Amino acid sequence: MSRTAPALDIDAILDDDATRIIVCCGSGGVGKTTTAAALGLRAAERGRAVVVLTVDPARRLAQSMGLTELDNTPRRITGNGSAADRVDAANGGELHAMMLDMKRTFDEIIEAHADPQRAQQILTNPFYQSLSSSFSGTQEYMAMEKLGQLRRSGDWDLIVVDTPPSRSALDFLDAPERLGRFLDGRLIRILTAPAKAGGRSAFKLLNAGFGIIAGMLTKVLGAQVLKDIQTFVSALDAVFGGFRQRAEQTYRLLQAPGTAFLVVAAPERDAMREASYFVERLADDRMPLAGVVVNRVHQASASTLSSARSYAAAEDLETRGEHDLTVAVLRLHADRMQLAAREQREQEHFTSAHPTVPLAQVPAMPEDVHDLAGLRQIGRLLAS
Amino acid sequence: MRQPAGRKSTARDSDWEGVRLHVVTGKGGTGKTTVAAALALALASGNRKVLLVEVEGRQGIAQVFDLPPLPYEERKIAVAPGGGDVYALAIDPEEAMLDYLEMFYGIKRMGKALTRMGMIDFATTIAPGLRDVLVTGKTSEAVRRRDKSGRRVYDAIVMDAPPTGRIARFLNVTQEVAGLARVGPVKNHADMVRSVLASPETAVHFVTLLEEMPVQETLDGITELRTAKLPVGGVFINMVRPTTLPDTVLDAAAADRFDLSELALGLKAAGLADGKADASLIAEALALEVSEHARRTELERRERGTLDTAGAPRYDLPLLADGVDLTGLYELAEAINEQGAA
Ligand SMILES: Nc1ncnc2c1ncn2[C@@H]1O[C@H](COP(=O)(O)OP(=O)(O)OP(=O)(O)O)[C@@H](O)[C@H]1O
Ligand SMILES: Nc1ncnc2c1ncn2[C@@H]1O[C@H](COP(=O)(O)OP(=O)(O)OP(=O)(O)O)[C@@H](O)[C@H]1O
Ligand SMILES: [Mg+2]
Ligand SMILES: [Mg+2]
Numbered sequence: 148m149s150r151t152a153p154a155l156d157i158d159a160i161l162d163d164d165a166t167r168i169i170v171c172c173g174s175g176g177v178g179k180t181t182t183a184a185a186l187g188l189r190a191a192e193r194g195r196a197v198v199v200l201t202v203d204p205a206r207r208l209a210q211s212m213g214l215t216e217l218d219n220t221p222r223r224i225t226g227n228g229s230a231a232d233r234v235d236a237a238n239g240g241e242l243h244a245m246m247l248d249m250k251r252t253f254d255e256i257i258e259a260h261a262d263p264q265r266a267q268q269i270l271t272n273p274f275y276q277s278l279s280s281s282f283s284g285t286q287e288y289m290a291m292e293k294l295g296q297l298r299r300s301g302d303w304d305l306i307v308v309d310t311p312p313s314r315s316a317l318d319f320l321d322a323p324e325r326l327g328r329f330l331d332g333r334l335i336r337i338l339t340a341p342a343k344a345g346g347r348s349a350f351k352l353l354n355a356g357f358g359i360i361a362g363m364l365t366k367v368l369g370a371q372v373l374k375d376i377q378t379f380v381s382a383l384d385a386v387f388g389g390f391r392q393r394a395e396q397t398y399r400l401l402q403a404p405g406t407a408f409l410v411v412a413a414p415e416r417d418a419m420r421e422a423s424y425f426v427e428r429l430a431d432d433r434m435p436l437a438g439v440v441v442n443r444v445h446q447a448s449a450s451t452l453s454s455a456r457s458y459a460a461a462e463d464l465e466t467r468g469e470h471d472l473t474v475a476v477l478r479l480h481a482d483r484m485q486l487a488a489r490e491q492r493e494q495e496h497f498t499s500a501h502p503t504v505p506l507a508q509v510p511a512m513p514e515d516v517h518d519l520a521g522l523r524q525i526g527r528l529l530a531s
Numbered sequence: 532m533r534q535p536a537g538r539k540s541t542a543r544d545s546d547w548e549g550v551r552l553h554v555v556t557g558k559g560g561t562g563k564t565t566v567a568a569a570l571a572l573a574l575a576s577g578n579r580k581v582l583l584v585e586v587e588g589r590q591g592i593a594q595v596f597d598l599p600p601l602p603y604e605e606r607k608i609a610v611a612p613g614g615g616d617v618y619a620l621a622i623d624p625e626e627a628m629l630d631y632l633e634m635f636y637g638i639k640r641m642g643k644a645l646t647r648m649g650m651i652d653f654a655t656t657i658a659p660g661l662r663d664v665l666v667t668g669k670t671s672e673a674v675r676r677r678d679k680s681g682r683r684v685y686d687a688i689v690m691d692a693p694p695t696g697r698i699a700r701f702l703n704v705t706q707e708v709a710g711l712a713r714v715g716p717v718k719n720h721a722d723m724v725r726s727v728l729a730s731p732e733t734a735v736h737f738v739t740l741l742e743e744m745p746v747q748e749t750l751d752g753i754t755e756l757r758t759a760k761l762p763v764g765g766v767f768i769n770m771v772r773p774t775t776l777p778d779t780v781l782d783a784a785a786a787d788r789f790d791l792s793e794l795a796l797g798l799k800a801a802g803l804a805d806g807k808a809d810a811s812l813i814a815e816a817l818a819l820e821v822s823e824h825a826r827r828t829e830l831e832r833r834e835r836g837t838l839d840t841a842g843a844p845r846y847d848l849p850l851l852a853d854g855v856d857l858t859g860l861y862e863l864a865e866a867i868n869e870q871g872a873a
Binding site: 176277452456457470471472475476478479480483514515 | 558559560561658660742743744747775776777780790793794796797798800801802803813816817819820821823824826827830852854
């Protein structure tokens with residue numbers, strides 16, 4: 148027996164003034180960035196002041212939205228050219244967008260929380276440069292940090308967040324905690340304060356060990372390294388108290404009723420399985436799930452003609468040696484019907500595991516989505 | 532090429548004769564892990580011994596082969612078509628660091644103590660490039676490893692590498708550790724790794740789909756590697772769909788000159804329509820599908836043209852309708868062998 152999922156009412160979410168944050172998450176390449184941009188445009192054209200926080204949009208999409216500069220601040224998007232390529236502001240809404248620059252965001256935190264001299268010390272330290280540009284999780288942390296900043300600014304009534312193509316897709320929930328744990332770790336405490344560990348015996352031991360470690364690190368990594376680590380860590384120590392706290396604030400912000408999570412998925416077995424995992428994980432973290440967007444769904448226009456009949460008819464015409472064109476078209480149609488049926492089954496499978504989760508489908512476009520007209524169309528399809 | 536002891540391999544033509552380290556990169560989700568696994572099978576076929584390594588701690592290889600999580604240990608995971616062994620290793624940077632400490636300083640026990648203190652985690656996390664040089668170092672070691680009689684232990688190593696956006700930095704180890712060490716043991720280690728990675732024994736392959744973003748990333752990645760003087764391998768176009776329609780029909784559909792009346796006639800001849808009106812209704816609906824297909828095919832053709840400018844050999848890997856399982860991997864391996872990529 149097939150199950151029908153409740154429909155996901157996108158416009159109800161976009162139009163509700165209480166919705167302040169929409170987070171699009173999902174596994175790599177499923178259409179998170181496209182969905183986030185399409186939702187942002189639709190909400191703006193329905194009258195809301197929106198900012199879309201995107202991570203690595205496709206080049207042409209970025210260009211067509213006027214997002215060519217990676218300057219880490221929101222820019223107003225109006226579009227240009229014909230009406231279809233402009234943001235319709237008739238309902239009083241506005242569309243802004245920004246591309247996340249994680250290193251810049253990190254630098255800004257350091258600059259805001261350390262005195263200039265100390266900030267300089269941190270920013271030029273090779274360990275900082277490594278942490279800020281390649282620590283896995285930094286991008287996620289910075290995306291959350293930026294979200295917190297945008298929300299606190301109060302300049303927008305809706306923030307649509309795109310999430311990074313993560314190793315595992317909910318890294319953006321875990322990474323802030325991980326980075327915080329890392330910066331709060333025992334080792335950092337030892338490195339920063341070998342002197343103040345005098346009192347307790349365990350610390351004494353560690354402290355004694357510290358000399359050996361220091362000697363070894365020097366031997367293995369070279370002499371300059373330990374000094375760099377210590378400078379870095381003690382300089383960072385002054386600012387990272389705030390890191391954890393802000394990460395926690397943002398995390399709570401995500402749990403608040405004004406947030407709506409959308410899990411974007413493709414209608415394939417592995418992708419739907421992953422979507423299941425997200426849905427469960429969001430529930431575990433008490434994050435408010437609005438629904439699942441099944442993107443790039445294949446449909447057949449001549450849906451009354453079954454794949455079995457098409458295959459049979461194609462076979463028949465072929466043996467008669469007639470109507471080559473029809474044979475080819477019937478085969479194409481039959482393949483498509485089968486694909487559509489398979490995708491349908493994957494969605495039903497998901498729904499039987501999560502019967503209350505609303506679903507919305509977006510058909511697979513024949514071409515990439517890379518302009519405002521294309522985004523508008525995706526938005527319309529999402530809402531229908 | 533000198534053959535390892537005890538195995539007789541069949542000679543065959545491959546575009547990558549002489550390459551012993553195959554690095555597989557590509558945009559996220561394009562099929563790096565799948566293609567790396569299939570390439571390892573293809574390289575092993577004909578009684579060879581191949582090591583498949585993964586470097587991102589995601590247990591992707593175990594998933595593809597439907598196995599429990601792999602330890603930090605080389606173990607046999609599959610047999611190639613026509614004989615040959617695929618071994619796998621999930622490289623863990625912390626373990627590689629301990630190996631490194633032992634290999635160069637004979638201080639494994641000390642290393643364990645450091646691990647408990649979080650020192651190894653700390654060092655491999657934030658020391659610039661250290662993590663990558665340990666991982667590529669472990670791989671290079673396997674590439675160069677010989678047994679007691681001086682023969683190569685593995686005929687080839689395949690690495691399921693980080694995605695295109697990070698690949699140049701990942702492989703450009705000497706550059707990466709420059710901020711860490713201009714002289715000293717790490718620097719020497721990085722130089723050794725570099726000599727393997729930049730040699731003609733290495734090829735960096737790209738996996739892509741016929742879509743704009745992955746193709747663009749492939750071109751960018753290739754340029755970056757060339758700038759860094761790292762050896763570019765082939766481009767594996769993954770998930771290629773069979774073309775059902777002849778070019779003439781596609782061209783006509785793309786140019787809005789699709790022959791609706793002929794299709795309607797065919798439908799009637801096949802007994803799929805009751806009468807003329809019905810036939811043309813169905814024909815119109817089908818024509819819409821044809822036109823979408825034609826536009827998609829046109830886009831794919833364009834992306835192929837763009838890939839041509841990269842000047843790297845291309846290989847097509849079919850879309851597996853039922854997803855990737857062991858049978859599917861063998862099918863991909865066969866396609867790889869047939870096209871001379873292995
Ligand atoms: N419904 C659709 N039909 C056709 N193409 C689509 C559709 N949705 C997205 N695409 C295309 O798929 C590609 C990937 O989409 P997008 O960049 O939004 O994915 P993503 O989830 O953000 O990827 P990543 O994980 O790499 O950030 C883009 O080229 C986009 O144009
Ligand atoms: N030729 C193919 N036919 C059908 N499905 C495929 C094919 N190649 C890969 N896939 C599927 O596509 C998905 C992504 O593949 P894979 O995990 O190999 O990509 P990846 O590039 O390693 O991803 P990641 O960036 O997450 O590591 C998987 O679900 C896989 O089963
Ligand atoms: Mg994206
Ligand atoms: Mg992978």
